[in-house]
Amino acid sequence: MKHKRKSYNYQRSHVAYVYLIPWMIGLVVFQLYPFLYSLVLSFTDKSMLTGGRFIGLQNYVAIFKDPNFKKSLVATLAYVAITVPLKLGFALFIAVLCNQKLKGIGFYRTIVYLPSVLGGSAGVAILWRALFSGRGLVNSFLTKIGLKSVPWLGSPNMASFTIALLAVWQFGSSMVLFLAALKQIPRSYYEAAKMDGAGAVTCFFKITLPGISPIIQFNLIMQTINAFQEFAAPYLITGGGPLKSTYLYSMLLYDNAFSFMKMGYASALSWIFFLIIAVVTLIIFGTSKFWVFNENE
Amino acid sequence: MKMNNLKYNNLSKFKNRIGRAFSYVFIVLVCLMMIFPVIWLLTAAFKDNTEIFSSMSLIPKSWDFGAFKKGWQSVNGLTYSNYFLNSFLLVIPTVILTVASSCLVAYGFARFHFKGKKILFAIMMGMLLLPEQVLIIPRYLLYNRLGWLDSYKPFIIPAGFATYPFFIYMMVQFFRGIPKELEEAAIIDGCNSAGVFLRVMIPLAKPSIISMALLQFVWRWNDFFSNMLYINSVEKYPVTLALRLSLDSTDLIIWNQVLAMTLCTIIPPVILYVIMQRYFVEGISTTGLKG
Known part of the structure; x- marks a missing residue:
């Protein structure tokens, strides 16, 4: 039966390769080759113009002695830990709100997504600097209503949060994915639960959350990877300061590779970075069997 | 009762x-x-x-x-007209090639069975999770050797080779959701594979394609990191780098000029979004990105 249902194109499978050729070339030239070559480079003393001598594990040893490495790793982990839960929580909250049949919902959705269109651009970084600088708009507002001004970008504790706030403000893409997932939960589930006397909160935890758990997982992974790689916001808003509290890992990488021209060393940094992200991603995948529900299974 | x-x-x-x-x-x-x-x-x-x-x-x-009048003028007799033109020259070809190549590859993955499909698809998904940072140094060296630095080639050419796995994944999800009967009907009517793809699948995928184009436009337009990495000469600067220039060129930031130019640079993506947004949520929803 299964064989009979195979449609026309499954029999002429060689055609598939015609469609895939561009990707295969791109994969090898722009992805796999750079991926493996950076591993090779990480064992050399390659600089921009010279070098490429094999030096074994020296780069890796040096990294673990580098105080900047530890600082930026801590700063990055803090940034990720603040950004991802806030962003996803907010995105889910707004998605649930937007999923109701309210008048003018399209308009609200447009507005809520708008900041995400501005993305991680230099313009937005400039805007953030104007809003949150010492005598910026947010502080003038706070003093006006009788509160103390806050060193949003001036204190190491706050700066990371302020930068994270920018990413949280741009929760749109996660929100749209949540919204799409919410729309796919059958209404009948909620009606049945209501018949049994379940309240809104119970419905949310017993129907909504399990129903969209695959997309929560997808968003969690993508947003975590994205947050780890943030560059433009700290680079343009704080320059990594104060006291390297926002000196995120990608800035450390950039400085070593393109300011100090230590490409071998930076390659080793990038591989450690890759491994950290891979471990975090695997942890999320690993825990998913406890909280992700696939209807197909 | x-x-x-x-x-x-x-x-x-x-x-x-x-x-x-x-x-x-x-x-x-x-x-x-x-x-x-x-x-x-x-x-x-x-x-x-x-x-x-x-x-x-x-x-x-x-x-x-x-502030707009003064801010528009930049260094070396350049104006923001130059920078805007540069941004368009960089972004538009990149978007077109991304859309074309991603659709092609996604269709290949979504509708054919072939040797090694599982492993190739796994590799593609792996690339989705691979942090860009691991690739930048070898890529930079490669582009340097190819003589692509300080041009828009590092953006445009890889886009033609489907190097954005997110979009491939998005389109695969969409194509999978289209009933096979539509293609079978087209085949019976005498369409070949390319005809099915171009005449049946692509028109059906319009909302998703628009969403993809919008997302890619916005991301490339706002991109700061790669621009900074690959483009050195001021006359080739896109708007993101130009803004950076107006922040750094003087010790005292002339805020109203900087903010005026900031406002100008966000106009193209915002206009595009407002025009396209009715396709946008539909485009994402129909991809059935349930995970």
């Missing part, structure tokens, strides 16, 4: 109404919060420099276009 039901209905209707009122209040508040920085930017660009930070008012004392 009937009475009870009626009572229950009234109560629940009342509850619903309160819930709705709360939802409205909430969503309006959230919208205000979200949009406030943009509105502020919009009006601050017309204020004079002392007014920007001293006044909380969203309405400037006088509407002054001077």
Whole structure:
């Protein structure tokens, strides 16, 4: 039966390769080759113009002695830990709100997504600097209503949060994915639960959350990877300061590779970075069997 | 029994109404919060420099276009006209090639069975999770050797080879959702594989394609990191780098000019978004990105 249902194109499978050729070339030239070559480079003393001598594990040893490495790793982990839960929580909250049949919902959705269109651009970084600088708009507002001004970008504790706030403000893409997932939960589930006397909160935890758990997982992974790689916001808003509290890992990488021209060393940094992200991603995948529900299974 | 039901209905209707009122209040508040920085930017660009930070008012004392006129001029006799043109020259070909190549590859993955499909698909998904940072140094060296640095080739050419796995994944999800019968009907009518792809699948995929183009446009337009990495000469700067220039060129930031130019640079993606947004949610939803 299964064989009979195979449609026309499954029999002429060689055609598939015609469609895939561009990707295969791109994969090898722009992805796999750079991926493996950076591993090779990480064992050399390659600089921009010279070098490429094999030096074994020296780069890796040096990294673990580098105080900047530890600082930026801590700063990055803090940034990720603040950004991802806030962003996803907010995105889910707004998605649930937007999923109701309210008048003018399209308009609200447009507005809520708008900041995400501005993305991680230099313009937005400039805007953030104007809003949150010492005598910026947010502080003038706070003093006006009788509160103390806050060193949003001036204190190491706050700066990371302020930068994270920018990413949280741009929760749109996660929100749209949540919204799409919410729309796919059958209404009948909620009606049945209501018949049994379940309240809104119970419905949310017993129907909504399990129903969209695959997309929560997808968003969690993508947003975590994205947050780890943030560059433009700290680079343009704080320059990594104060006291390297926002000196995120990608800035450390950039400085070593393109300011100090230590490409071998930076390659080793990038591989450690890759491994950290891979471990975090695997942890999320690993825990998913406890909280992700696939209807197909 | 009937009475009870009626009572229950009234109560629940009342509850619903309160819930709705709360939802409205909430969503309006959230919208205000979200949009406030943009509105502020919009009006601050017309204020004079002392007014920007001293006044909380969203309405400037006088509407002054001077900041736009002065801000438009940049270093070396260049203006923002140059930078905007550069941005378009960089972004538009990149978007077109991304859309074309991603659709092609996604269709290959979604509709064919072939040797090694599972492993190739796994590799593609692996690339989705691979942090860009691991690739930049070898890529930089490669582009250097190819003589692509300080041109838009590092952006445009890889886009033609489907190097954005997110979009491939998005389109694979979409194509999988289209009933096979449509293609089979086209085949019976004498369409070949390319014909099915171009005449049946692509038109059906319009909302998803528009969403992909919009996302890629916005991401490339706003991209700062790669621009900074690959483009050195000021006359080739796209707008993101030009903004950076106006921040750094003087010790004292002339805020109204910087903010005026900031406002200008966000206009193209915002206009595009507002025009396309009716396709946008539909485009994402129909991809059935359930995970």
